Amino acid sequence: MKKTVKLTVNGTTYERDVEPRTLLVHFLRDNLGLTGTHIGCDTSQCGACTVLVNGQSLKSCTAFAVQMQGAEITTIEGLAKEGELHPIQQGFWEMHGLQCGYCTPGMIMQSVQLLDRNANPSEEEIRHGIEGNLCRCTGYQNIVKSIQWAAQHKNQGATEVPEADAPQVDPKPISPVP
Amino acid sequence: MEISGDYTFKAPVEKVWAILMNSEALKNSLPGCEKFEEIGPDSYDMTMKVGVGPIKGTYTGRISMADKDELKHYKLLVSGQGSAGFLNGEGLFDLTSKGPEETVVNYKGRANVGGTLAGLGARMLAPVAKKMGNDFFKSMDKQLQAETESV
Amino acid sequence: MLTANPTGYVGSRIKRREDPRLVTGNGNFTDDLTPVGTVYLHMLRSPYAHAKIGSINTAAAKAMPGVLAVFTGEDLKKDLAGPIPGVPYGTVQTVPAYYPIATDKVRFVGNIVAAVVAETRGQARDAAEAIEVQYDVLPVVLDMEKAVKDGSPLLHDEIANNICTEIELGNDVTEAFNTAEVTVEHRFVNQRLVPNALENRVALAEFHQGDESVTLTVTSQNPHILRTLLSGEIGIAEHKIRVVAPDVGGGFGSKIATYAEEVIACIASRKVKKPVKWTETRSESFVATIHxxxxxxxxxxxxxxxxxxxxxxxxxxxxxxxxxxxxxxxxxxxxxxxxxxxxxxxxxxxxxxxxxxxxxxxxxxxxxxxxxxxxxxxxxxxxxxxxxxxxxxxxxxxxxxxxxxxxxxxxxxxxxxxxxxxxxxxxxxxxxxxxxxxxxxxxxxxxxxxxxxxxxxxxxxxxxxPGSGMTISRGYDCAVVRAELTGKVTVFTGVAPHGQGQETTFAQIVADEFNVPIEDVTIKHGDTEMTPYGMGTYGSRGTAVGGGALMLAIGSVKDKAKKIAAFQMEANEEDIVFEGGKFSVKGASGGKSISFQEVCLKAYIDPKMAPVIEPGLEATRYFEPGxxxxxxxxxxxxxxxxxxxxxxxxxxxxxxxxxxxxxxxxxxxxxxxxxxxxxxxxxxxxxxxxxxxxxxxxxxxxxxxxxxxxxxxxxxxxxxxxxxxxxxxxxxxxxxxxxxxxxxxxxxxxxxxxxxxxxxxxxxxxxxxxxxxxxxxxxxxxxxxxxxxxxxxxxxxxxxx
Known part of the structure; x- marks a missing residue:
């Protein structure tokens, strides 16, 4: 029995029929083709699938798509605006905050919330704030530096955290992938 | 994994023994039991639906009773296999009469699990087993009381 | 040797060129790819560490919705050219046959016993659950020191005392210990670890009916080696196999070996005539990927x-x-x-x-x-x-x-x-x-x-x-450096970086050596159809060996560029020097010179060079360190x-x-x-x-x-x-x-x-x-x-x- 869910992702409103058991992460990847959100585990430990739901970070493997009725979701694909990287994306680039890049989308989305809540976090606060996101490559040191870089540059009035753009209608539905 | 515990019935040992030996009561007391067929004396083929944390699965296997020492002791052997792995175990049950209206059953068991059930569910297994043990006796107790009342 | 670097890329903290795509969610990982018509593969794995496989009943699974194929070990064997290989070393008795799907016995929890292909992931998984396997459980051997003792249960009947091999190195130490003034001795346990690259393994096999070739897109650290080994496993000739490792989410050694699932995916794709994808889950990875x-x-x-x-x-x-x-x-x-x-x-x-x-x-x-x-x-x-x-x-x-x-x-x-x-x-x-x-x-x-x-x-x-220092193979890597007509440079390397950053470091080298902006350089890797035979990325070899090949290829391109410059300036090839991005004649004053970009253009289009110099400006070189x-x-x-x-x-x-x-x-x-x-x-x-x-x-x-x-x-x-x-x-x-x-x-x-x-x-x-x-x-x-x-x-x- 499929259910209809209507939600906004990166400023575009979608209405789709999904199986109730479909996890949000699978919905984003398989139904909307937004493969920037990654899957790294099946027990909600790794955080690779972190997205923003109504401004709050959420591991998208911990929610069903049907629970997202009316939600505004931002994924990694929706963070850069008009070709301009978000300060956190820029920070990860500047400070070598990634190697293989697999945990990076989730790590960045979690960092967005971290800096939203605390504009000038200490190293300890940063480390605590990204505790739920695993990275196997960097040893986290440069991720911490990346977030610090972003904090500095964001406070200097660089790009603001994006608000959802004016809702658009799903331009061309991608055929759902099983 | 080791499991042990006890359960106190407010009933004489004879009645407790009788209900524990009753195949219908056994069937009703096995959690998630879907199929239960006698294949020999004290031996049954069964299908159980069990959830351990996130691992829910159907297990097909066998349950049997052995080493019966009337009113005192028996052994329950369970083995099952399903998509989420396998589980098998044995439990030793000792009955002690504490008076005309009180019987204590001590149980001590060992269970082995394998596959996803062990990998993913191991941490949840002990509390689940404990709960299943408790539910088993509660169900037996309930049936015992129902029987008593109907009499 | 590196030349002096006027552009100053080498040695500098250059931001990685891999990153813009990865920080924006535009990476290209194997599981992100889903060709039209893709169907899904799911493995049924043994829950027992050691057991004889009694019988397998797949009838119910085959009848389930969406199911396209079910393979047991015996089914797969018919399509298999050889087992999963291991490289022996030392006093190996024999290499036990490691079939992608177990045939006689299962020997570890996670050993594959059957595989299902279905139209959706869920259908494949549901069908796998409907397969009935009867196991006769055998005693388990886990402790190495007990396993080698006589009478211990054997994993492989043909291998005595469970000893795979013994390796002995060094010299006689008896005298040193007999005459020692002080000794210490100890027993250390170096525990088992699970690599846990953040990206689990994925295999996407596409069998092409037209020419009976197969493309395997896969999480691999060494696509060429995988292609060679795969050929021996699935019986498709090497030139008809293309292995592609796109963005790979970490490896740490766990993506070197060839794995059962890759073999099964290829064989399944050939059978069902559709792209077949297998995506490992994390808990599956814990038992199925090497430790x-x-x-x-x-x-x-x-x-x-x-x-x-x-x-x-x-x-x-x-x-x-x-x-x-x-x-x-x-x-x-x-x-x-x-x-x-x-x-x-x-x-x-x-x-x-x-x-x-x-x-x-x-x-x-x-x-x-x-x-x-x-x-x-x-x-x-x-x-x-x-x-x-x-x-x-x-x-x-x-x-x-x-x-x-x-x-x-x-x-x-x-x-x-x-x-x-x-x-x-x-x-x-x-x-x-x-x-x-x-x-x-x-x-x-x-x-x-x-x-x-x-x-x-x-x-x-x-x-x-080193070529002579390896156990079974020479040790080298390769690079193709192609100076394009417009003066841009494309490099194809045989190493397969997956986080190590060679798209950047190699570009730094190229930009410095040709004195071009780094933006004019692209480093390509991870596709056997694109690069010559390379050994891949492991053992801290990417830059030490792959970088060596790159330097040799750059040198060869420079040599040819000098030949072209000499022709263009009517000078002797030996007198041409390349400095600051320009070729000029040694000792000749007056500043006659020709830029690298001009040389590139001439190399491809100048008809005057036709009788003298072969067109193109590209070199393929292998480097094998000593x-x-x-x-x-x-x-x-x-x-x-x-x-x-x-x-x-x-x-x-x-x-x-x-x-x-x-x-x-x-x-x-x-x-x-x-x-x-x-x-x-x-x-x-x-x-x-x-x-x-x-x-x-x-x-x-x-x-x-x-x-x-x-x-x-x-x-x-x-x-x-x-x-x-x-x-x-x-x-x-x-x-x-x-x-x-x-x-x-x-x-x-x-x-x-x-x-x-x-x-x-x-x-x-x-x-x-x-x-x-x-x-x-x-x-x-x-x-x-x-x-x-x-x-x-x-x-x-x-x-x-």
């Missing part, structure tokens, strides 16, 4: 009273798991060859006994053998220092190979290229403030606090490998052990590493950070735990402790630069150094912290619970030091009394 380490090491060391080490004798039991994975027996070889470390030890004997057990097969995991060697050596150095009453650093200093001794033959197998171990050590001691930290420690002890200092001086062997490279360094750490909780906090971590010339210090540091973290995590957190029945009980990320940001310290890094002449870049490789050095540092530090309690060793990982028990119940609670003394004595017998 690392899992050694038991008996070690004894002899020395003179004044601290000169005279002998080293090791027996290592190496757990192969249930089958021989590709490099299973190669890992202990890599341990043995480097086991004397940076010390001049005249007598060294190493024996490895590789054992099959009912566990997931093991293979190379970051460091592969060298962490095992460094761990036991550096722990034993501290035990020896303790026995001699010397400071651990002084004992090391006394035994270092001296700079004038290079190239140095280490008795076992290797010729170390270059090194200055004392310089790195002195720098580390100074940055760390070693003497001050000793005073702090003393003060802390008076206040009942447990502070410890740990150390490790290491040398590792990497940059695989030796390995030997990075080295000193790592120091201070830890505090919380007596209340047993938790170990790293107060300070200083490392001075020497990887020769650094092309991009930012990337070098990143590699070290990651390496350190994996090594520290082995010391403190990670461990694959099996129960008595061979069930992996640490089989999820809930139970297997990967380190998080909150547990780790801020590392202080520095370096020395001792170049090597082994490769044209003078680089030594840095991917594994951090992992190799860091594990013993932490354990040495914790043991030092708990020295007042009489603690001599603690078996890894040093989890709080274990450490707490030792603090509260005394050193006797320590499983490995106390209980094993007699076992160790028994092992080495009476020879060292």
């Amino acid at each position: 690392g380490r899992d050694n038991i090491d008996y070690i004894r060391m002899s020395a003179t009273k004044d601290g000169k080490i005279t002998g080293l004798d090791i027996t290592a039991y190496a757990n192969m798991g249930a089958y021989m994975s590709l490099l299973g027996p190669t890992v202990p070889v890599l341990c043995g060859v480097i086991v004397p470390g940076p010390y001049a030890i005249p007598n060294v004997h190493f024996k490895a006994i590789c054992v099959y057990t009912n566990t997931t097969p093991t293979d190379a995991y970051r460091g592969a053998g060298r962490p095992e060697a460094t761990y036991m050596l550096e722990r034993t150095m501290n035990m020896m220092a303790e026995k001699l009453g010397m400071d651990p650093m002084e004992l090391r200093r006394k035994n270092f190979i001296q700079p004038d001794q290079f190239p140095y033959f280490n008795i076992v197998a290797l010729n170390y290229d270059s090194g200055n171990y004392e310089a790195a050590m002195d720098k580390a001691l100074e940055i760390f403030g070693y003497n001050e930290m000793r005073k702090t420690q003393e003060e802390a002890r008076k206040n009942g606090k447990y502070i410890g200092i740990g150390q490790s001086t290491y040398v590792e062997v990497c940059g695989l490998g 030796n390995f490279v030997y990075p080295f360094g000193t790592h120091l750490a201070a830890v505090e052990v919380d007596a209340e909780t047993g938790n170990v906090k790293i107060l300070k971590y200083v490392c001075v590493d020497d990887c020769g010339k650094q092309l991009n210090p930012m990337i070098v540091e990143g590699q070290i950070h990651g390496g350190l973290t994996q090594g520290i995590a082995q010391a403190l957190y990670e461990e694959a735990v099996y129960d008595d029945n061979g069930q992996l009980v640490s089989g999820t990320l809930m139970d297997y402790a990967l380190p998080t940001a909150a547990e780790l310290p801020h590392y202080t890094l520095d370096h020395t630069v001792t170049p090597t002449t082994v490769n044209p870049l003078g680089v030594k490789g840095i991917g594994e150094a951090g992992t190799i050095a860091s594990t013993p540092v932490i354990v040495n530090a914790v043991v030092d912290a708990l020295k007042p309690l009489g603690v001599k060793d603690i078996q890894m990982p040093l989890r709080p619970e274990k450490v707490w028990k030792i603090i509260h119940n005394g050193a006797s609670a320590n499983g490995s030091a106390g209980a094993d003394a007699s076992v160790v004595e028994q092992h080495f017998g009476e020879d060292n009394k």
Whole structure:
């Protein structure tokens, strides 16, 4: 029995029929083709699938798509605006905050919330704030530096955290992938 | 994994023994039991639906009773296999009469699990087993009381 | 050699060119790809560690909705050209057949027993659940030392005592131990680890009916090797197989081997005539992807009273798991060859006994053998220092190979290229403030606090490998450098980076060498249809070997460019110099010159050159180094052990590493950070735990402790630069150094912290619970030091009394 869910992702409103058991992460990847959100585990430990739901970070493997009725979701694909990287994306680039890049989308989305809540976090606060996101490559040191870089540059009035753009209608539905 | 515990019935040992030996009561007391067929004396083929944390699965296997020492002791052997792995175990049950209206059953068991059930569910297994043990006796107790009342 | 770099890319902290796509979610990982018509593959795995397969009933599964095919071991065998290969080494009895789907027996939990292809993932999974398998359970063998004893259950009937192979290296140490003034001996357990690259394995196979070829897009560190091996497994000729490794989310060795699922996906795609995708789940990965380490090491060391080490004798039991994975027996070889470390030890004997057990097969995991060697050596150095009453650093200093001794033959197998171990050590001691930290420690002890200092001086062997130094194959890599008509440069490399950043470092080299903006350079990799035969990325070889090939190819392109420039300027080829992006005639004044871009254009279009110079400006070159490279360094750490909780906090971590010339210090540091973290995590957190029945009980990320940001310290890094002449870049490789050095540092530090309690060793990982028990119940609670003394004595017998 499929259910209809209507939600906004990166400023575009979608209405789709999904199986109730479909996890949000699978919905984003398989139904909307937004493969920037990654899957790294099946027990909600790794955080690779972190997205923003109504401004709050959420591991998208911990929610069903049907629970997202009316939600505004931002994924990694929706963070850069008009070709301009978000300060956190820029920070990860500047400070070598990634190697293989697999945990990076989730790590960045979690960092967005971290800096939203605390504009000038200490190293300890940063480390605590990204505790739920695993990275196997960097040893986290440069991720911490990346977030610090972003904090500095964001406070200097660089790009603001994006608000959802004016809702658009799903331009061309991608055929759902099983 | 080791499991042990006890359960106190407010009933004489004879009645407790009788209900524990009753195949219908056994069937009703096995959690998630879907199929239960006698294949020999004290031996049954069964299908159980069990959830351990996130691992829910159907297990097909066998349950049997052995080493019966009337009113005192028996052994329950369970083995099952399903998509989420396998589980098998044995439990030793000792009955002690504490008076005309009180019987204590001590149980001590060992269970082995394998596959996803062990990998993913191991941490949840002990509390689940404990709960299943408790539910088993509660169900037996309930049936015992129902029987008593109907009499 | 690198030329002077007017553009200044090499040596600079150039931001990575990989990153823009990865920070915006535009990466291209295998599971992101879903060609039209893709169907899904799901594996049914054995829940038993050891069992005979009685019968398999697939009828119900086949009848389920969406199911396209079901394979058992026997079904698959018909389409199989050969089993999954392993590379034998030493006294191998025979390589047991490792079929992608088990046929007779299952030998570890996770061994595949059937595979289902269906239209959706859910359907494939549901159908797999409907397959009925009857198992006859067999006794399980997990303990290596028991497995080799007579009468132990056998995994493979044809393999006596479960011994996969024995490997013996070095010289006779009997005399050294007979005449030893001081000896120490110990048994170390180097626990089993799960690599846990954040991206699980994925295989997407597309069989093309038209020409009967197959494209496998896959999470691989070495697509060419995989293609060759795959050909032998699926029976499709190599030139009809294309292996593509797009963005790969980390490997750490776990994506070197060829795996069952890749074979099954290819065969399934051929059968169902559709693209077939298999995506591993994390909990599946825990049992299905190779594990690392899992050694038991008996070690004894002899020395003179004044601290000169005279002998080293090791027996290592190496757990192969249930089958021989590709490099299973190669890992202990890599341990043995480097086991004397940076010390001049005249007598060294190493024996490895590789054992099959009912566990997931093991293979190379970051460091592969060298962490095992460094761990036991550096722990034993501290035990020896303790026995001699010397400071651990002084004992090391006394035994270092001296700079004038290079190239140095280490008795076992290797010729170390270059090194200055004392310089790195002195720098580390100074940055760390070693003497001050000793005073702090003393003060802390008076206040009942447990502070410890740990150390490790290491040398590792990497940059695989010299043509003659490998076991089964030459060791080289390749590069194609193509100067395009418009003056841009495209490079195709045979290495397959997956986080190491060669899209950047290689572009830095090219931009400097041709004096072009880095934006004009593209580095391509990971596609067997695009690059010549390369060995891939592992063993810290990408830059040391792949970079060498790149330098050779650049040189060849330059040579041809000079020929063209000479033609264009009507000069002698020998008189052409290339400087500042321009070709000019040596000694000729008046400034006649031609730019690199003009040469490129002429190379492709100038009709005047037709009779004289072949068109195009491109070269393919292979580089095969004459030796390995030997990075080295000193790592120091201070830890505090919380007596209340047993938790170990790293107060300070200083490392001075020497990887020769650094092309991009930012990337070098990143590699070290990651390496350190994996090594520290082995010391403190990670461990694959099996129960008595061979069930992996640490089989999820809930139970297997990967380190998080909150547990780790801020590392202080520095370096020395001792170049090597082994490769044209003078680089030594840095991917594994951090992992190799860091594990013993932490354990040495914790043991030092708990020295007042009489603690001599603690078996890894040093989890709080274990450490707490030792603090509260005394050193006797320590499983490995106390209980094993007699076992160790028994092992080495009476020879060292």
